Amino acid sequence: MADGGLTVFDGSLLREATVSADSLFSASGDGDPTTIDGAHLLSEAESVASSLLLGLSLPENLKAATLRRLGFDELSFRSLHFNRESASETLRKYVAAVADELRDDPFVVSVLDGSIIRMLLEDEDDFAMLAENLFTELDRDDTGKLCKSETRNALAQMGVEMGVPSPSVNAKSDDLLDDILRKHGAEGEELLGQAQFANLLQAVLQSLADALGLKPIVVIQDIKVINGSKIRQILANEELLLDTIDRIFDKQTASELDGGSIRKFRALLEKDGTEFGLPLAGSNEALVLLYDQVFGSLDIQNDEELDKEAFGSAVKQILQEILNQMESNPVFHEPEGN
Structure with missing residues (x-):
């Protein structure tokens, strides 16, 4: 992992x-x-x-x-x-x-096992740039000096994307960071220049990578996995499936004399697929590509008007194919505001 x-x-x-x-x-x-x-x-x-x-x-x-x-x-x-x-x-x-x-x-989780930190430390140029950027961001008064205790803030800014457990993500990560910072004397008020700060950060990160390699930390991410579970429930319940098809068909034909169409059904999924456990398609490129693949594989023309029986058969086929695709390749969805 x-x-x-x-x-x-x-x-x-x-x-x-x-x-x-x-x-x-x-x-x-x-x-x-x-x-x-x-x-x-x-x-x-x-x-x-x-x-x-x-x-x-x-x-x-x-x-x-x-x-x-x-x-x-x-x-x-x-x-x-x-x-x-x-x-x-x-x-x-x-x-x-x-x-x-x-x-x-x-x-969706991140398994922090030290591998990204090790890769970062192995590339001297990348690490030097990172240490310089962190020093500049933390040196808000532009004094050219930082307290040793700012090492904790440097780790917090690196965060999970760089393989560092954020403070307070759980008790285990807090204890681990506290122990490592204490081990390297990184909690005092002694002032360090940029090169000294980089050396201290390097030593702390090396200890953190070693510790995570022995005992990884799992962090839950605020990302929704769309794997078709709601569609699976609908397809497994014949009565629920028929009721769903009836409501969709009746809604499509309520103000028109013609029948249902695949184009209208796709529009419904894209605009409001919550009934099927799906997010808005406009906010998720992977979902749009999945729809393109599923609807493009149909023998039926998207604009062809269908009676209820043919429409129901097509909807069932579409939902089954969406489920098949999502079971092997789930869609990740980050809630708005993150």
Whole structure:
């Protein structure tokens, strides 16, 4: 996985996992108990799912949605008791439910493993330019000097795109940065010139790259993965699919005497595809290209007027092809305002 690059957590890391609650029973201080309570099992389930997701702490909304899939809320689950067999079965179901949630609503993450930092440090010219730019930006009074403590701000300005975990992204990154800065004496008020600051930054980044190489940090990105999950749900429910087709067809013909057309259906998807879990096409070039490919492959002429049966068949074909394309090549969508 590329440091700073985008990786999709879609549940695939969890699907083949073999999990068991046996350790909960053998690790108990009460010998070998016959049951454990739901609180202990839930903590273990969250820990197991997190470890399978490279140490990512499960967001609260994911944990709540997972329990809903199992038919519980947190309070009721914690009040239950499980024997060894039922605990292992429930643990497996929990992990599978997390996988299903991620399939329907994947995360985009950056896995910070030090590789981008190492590449940057290996190119002396690139690093010298970066260090100079950071020094100039942080030297707001143009004194030609910076406090050692400004090293933390330099790391913050580099950010995830350069493979540096931002301060406060999570407790692990805070502790890691604190330890490294302390190790190199980068928290004092001693003033440094540009060359001295560059040397200190280089040493800090080298330690950070080494630490991330041993224990990467996973950072969730505010990017939506459009993989056709809403379309999959519609296609899997014949009644919902027919109702959707009826409403679209009736809307197209409400003010006209002719039937529906593929051109009108594409216009609907581009303008407001939220019913199908799709963003506005105008704000996403990848989605426009996908539509071009899908609609261009149809035998039907885009402007040809179709009766309801033919229109419904075409819509189903289009949705299936969009789903096929998105399952193998998801579309990334950055919400407006980011």
